[in-house]
Amino acid sequence: MPKIRLSFPAVHSGRLARFFGAALVTLGLALSAASAEEIPQGASFFDDFDSFDESRWGISDGWANGTWQNCQWSKDAMSVSDGYLHLRFRRQPTESRDYICGEIQSRNTYGFGVYEARFHTSRGSGLNAAFFTYIGPHHGKPHDEIDFEVLTRDTSRVSLNTYVGGQPNNGKSVPLPHAADDGFITYSFIWSEEGITWYVDGVKMHTTSAGSPLPTHAQKIYASFWGSDSFPNWMGRFDEPEQELTMTVDWIAFTAQGESCRFPASLLCALE
Template sequence: MPKIRLFPSACHSARLARSFGAALVAFSLAPPVPAAEEIPQGSSFFDDFDSFDKSLWGISDGWVNGTWQNCRWSKDAMSVSDGYLNLQFLRHPTEKLDYICGEIQSRERYGYGVYEARFRTAQGSGLNAAFFTYIGPHHGKPHGEIDFEVLTRDTSRVSLNTYVAGKPHNGKPVPLPHPSDDGFITYSFVWSKDGITWYVDGVKMHETAAGSPLPTDAQKIYASFWGSDSFPNWMGRFDEPEQDLTMNVDWIAFTAEGESCQFPASLLCKLE
C-alpha cells in the first residue's frame, strides 16, 4: 500500500474563501498529492475509542490551516482515555501562537453511506467543534465537504453545510435537543447520489434541496476542535479561555451504502 500523507483539512479554509477569496485558501493548503499516493477507499467501521486505532486515524500535528487560525494542530492536544477521544484547545505559547488544538483525520476516504459521531463540546466564543468530511486540491480532487460545526459561542445549535467544487450549498443552523456542553449528542448524515440528509439524535433536521449540486468524490473523515480571532461575525469574538477546553468524542462510525446496521446506537437501525 502506498504511503498516506496527512494534510490540513479545509473545513475552516472554506470559510476563508467565503471571507477573503479562494486565492488565499489555495495558498494556505498543501500541494496536490502525487497520483502514486492516492488515498485508499475505506470500508464500514465503528470506533468507540477504547484505544487509538492508528490504522484508522492520523493525527494532525505541526501546522496551521492559515494565518487566521490562532492555534497549531498538535498531537499534544489529542488523547484517548476512559473510552473517549479528547480533542483540546490548550494554552501552549510558542514564538508565533499562544494555543494548540486537536484534530484527527481518517487515513482512508469514504463514499456513500451513513456517517455518525457522538460527542460533547466545551463552551467558548471563537471556537469550533466539528465533525465533517473533506476532500480537496491537496488530495488531487476539487474541494468537497459535508459539515456538522458547533460554534461553541452558542451551544444550542449546530451549523450544517456542504461544499461542492469549493462553493457552499445548503447551509443551515439547526437547534440541538440540549446545549452541546450539557451532554453527548449524536450527529449523523446520510449521503447518497440523490442527496444528503442530516440528523441530530435520530431526528431529521435538514436535507439538500432538489437539484442542488452534490459532492461526488469520496472524502476523508475529520473531527476537530479549533479557534480563531479572525471571524467575529461567524464564530464570535475570541475570548481567551480561563482553562483548557475539551471536545469529548464517544464514538465515530461509517456504514457503507447498502450495508445493514452495525451497532445498536446507529441511525441506520432506526431507518431500516
C-alpha cells in the same frame, strides 16, 4: 465556513476561496466538471476509542490552517482515555501561535453511506467543534465537504453545510435537543446519489434541496476543535478561556451504502 485543511502528514488546501481569492474555486469547478467519478465505497467501521487506531486515524500536528486560526494543531491536544477521544484547546505557546488545538483525520477516504459521531463539547466564544468530511486540491480533487459545526459561543445549535467545488451550498443552523456542553449528542448524515440528509439524535433536521450541487468525490473524515479571533460575526468574539476546553468524542462510525445496521446506536437501526 471556509478553512484550509491540512492532510496527514502533508499540507492540503480546502475551504480556501472565501479568504484567499476565487482562483481555487475556479480550479475546483473545472476539476469537478471534468471528472464525474463514481464514488468508491470505503470499508464500514465503528470506533469507540477504547484505544487509538493509528491505522485508521492520523493526528494533525505541527501546523495551523491559516493566519486566521489562532491555534496550532498539536498531538499534545489529543488523547484517548477511558473509551473517549479528547480534543483540546488550551494556551500553550508554539513557534507561531499562543494556543494549541486538536484534530484527527482518517487515513482513508469514504463514499456514499451513513456518517455518525457522538460527542459533547465545552462552551467558549470563538471556538468550533466540528465533525465533517473533506477532500481537496492537495489530494488532486476539487474541494468537497459535508459539515456539522458546533460554534461553541452558542452550544444550543449546530451548523450544517456542504461545499461542492469550493462553493457553499445547503447551509443551515438547527437547534440541538440540549446544549452541547450539557451532554453527548449523536450527529449523523446520510450521503447518497440523491442527496444528503442530516440527523441529530436520530431526528431529521435538514436535507439538500432538489437540484442543488452535491459532492462527487470520496472524502476523509475529520473531528476537530479549534479557535479563531478573525470571525467575530460567525464564531463570536474570541475570549481567552480561563482553563483548558475539550471536545470529547464517544465514538465515530461509517456504514457504507447498502449495508444494514452494524451497531445498536446507529441511525440505521432506527430507520430499518
